[in-house]
Amino acid sequence: MPTRVKRPSILLKLGTTVGLVGFLGYLGYHVFTGAFGIESQKDMLDEIAVLKARQAAFQIEIDAYKHRIALFDPQRLDPDILTERAGAMLGLVQPDRILVVPEEG
Numbered sequence: 001m002p003t004r005v006k007r008p009s010i011l012l013k014l015g016t017t018v019g020l021v022g023f024l025g026y027l028g029y030h031v032f033t034g035a036f037g038i039e040s041q042k043d044m045l046d047e048i049a050v051l052k053a054r055q056a057a058f059q060i061e062i063d064a065y066k067h068r069i070a071l072f073d074p075q076r077l078d079p080d081i082l083t084e085r086a087g088a089m090l091g092l093v094q095p096d097r098i099l100v101v102p103e104e105g
Helices: 010-033 038-070 079-090
Strands: none
Touching (some): 010 038
């Protein structure tokens, strides 16, 4: 009994090729326009620059607060600053002194 080998259909090969090329096109599209694609990377870099600038501004503000807190350290407390702040807060100033009040902001 002779056996006959069945040749694969040309449509099967063509369908597989078209499917794989379509899948490659899908992947290629998302490389450029996906959430982490090349175009989104530019937006992310811009956002990183903005956030670093905000971080620097917050760090300056934090350092200013740390400096103001350090002024109240009992080991380094300056009596002149304490007298000026107490006078400004209570509204009491000696007549021979000039009081400079910083603007709140």
